[in-house]
Amino acid sequence: MSYEPCEKYTDSALRFGDEDHYPERIVGEFLGEVVSNDWVNGEYKHMILKVHARALDSYAGQFFHLLCPSPDGAEVYMRRPMSIYRIDKAASQIEFLYKCEGRGTRGMGMLKEGDDFNLAGPLGKGFTLDPKWKNIVVLGRGVGLATLAPLSQLAAEKGVGITAILSARNPGVVMSKDLFEGFGATTIPVLDTDGTSDVANVEKILNGLIDEGKADAFFTCGSNRLLSLMKKVGKARGVPGQVAMEQIMVCGFGACYVCMRTFEIDGEKTLKRVCRDGPVFNMQEAVGW
Ligand code: FES
Numbered sequence: 001m002s003y004e005p006c007e008k009y010t011d012s013a014l015r016f017g018d019e020d021h022y023p024e025r026i027v028g029e030f031l032g033e034v035v036s037n038d039w040v041n042g043e044y045k046h047m048i049l050k051v052h053a054r055a056l057d058s059y060a061g062q063f064f065h066l067l068c069p070s071p072d073g074a075e076v077y078m079r080r081p082m083s084i085y086r087i088d089k090a091a092s093q094i095e096f097l098y099k100c101e102g103r104g105t106r107g108m109g110m111l112k113e114g115d116d117f118n119l120a121g122p123l124g125k126g127f128t129l130d131p132k133w134k135n136i137v138v139l140g141r142g143v144g145l146a147t148l149a150p151l152s153q154l155a156a157e158k159g160v161g162i163t164a165i166l167s168a169r170n171p172g173v174v175m176s177k178d179l180f181e182g183f184g185a186t187t188i189p190v191l192d193t194d195g196t197s198d199v200a201n202v203e204k205i206l207n208g209l210i211d212e213g214k215a216d217a218f219f220t221c222g223s224n225r226l227l228s229l230m231k232k233v234g235k236a237r238g239v240p241g242q243v244a245m246e247q248i249m250v251c252g253f254g255a256c257y258v259c260m261r262t263f264e265i266d267g268e269k270t271l272k273r274v275c276r277d278g279p280v281f282n283m284q285e286a287v288g289w
Contacts, residue, residue: 040175061126062125062126082096085097121252136161138165152183152185167189206230240284247261
């Protein structure tokens with residue numbers, strides 16, 4: 001097993017040192033060793049990988065580009081972008097929570113303890129926490145909650161209070177409740193089955209949290225509907241926000257422009273690369289999808 005970074009990805013052009021709040025980080029290609037890869041429910045799996053120390057040097061909201069094995073003998077040509085679910089520096093482990101639905105993630109789901117897994121990263125720009133914020137609200141749905149989990153880890157480390165609104169189809173697929181609560185978050189599951197995930201109810205919850213002084217900033221991932229709602233409430237009540245965008249990618253580091261999305265800045269439409277300019281963006285500039 002090798003943990004040496006590949007030269008291809010350590011070129012200076014790929015160093016993320018040009019942003020004020022991002023110290024220089026070197027992108028690497030690593031072989032991780034699968035520690036476990038278990039089902040958490042009927043749809044999602046949780047992978048724990050032992051990785052090189054450099055792969056642990058990641059921000060909440062960044063992602064890795066994964067070279068998934070084939071589930072069926074035919075080639076899987078492209079890497080798959082996947083946000084980091086959790087980092088355990090003491091154990092040299094990185095974790096992913098993913099839905100087994102396409103060929104890449106089905107192939108990933110076949111990996112067993114002790115297998116090698118090739119990953120490139122950490123890539124992209126992650127979440128930022130303003131030191132003035134004392135309480136934040138994260139709102140996610142499905143696997144989008146996996147992207148928000150490390151933000152809660154970061155917030156907890158900085159003593160920032162967290163309310164996590166966990167949206168899901170039914171109680172069986174409410175993701176990451178224990179993980180959020182482990183970081184001291186107050187969790188509020190909202191479900192399709194009892195109607196609590198309805199936009200009007202979530203809007204009421206968000207406004208209530210603002211009234212209670214528990215919403216200095218909003219964060220979301222995993223649902224266009226929830227993004228639109230948070231944007232609307234954030235704009236009306238003056239709450240800043242960030243969104244982690246999901247997008248199909250090829251290169252993952254800004255070269256191919258496959259991941260372009262439209263944003264609106266000061267009334268002007270503009271295109272940005274989700275992999276390189278994001279995947280975390282100012283919520284008020286995101287147009288949705
Ligand atoms: Fe190639 Fe974003 S995936 S530029």
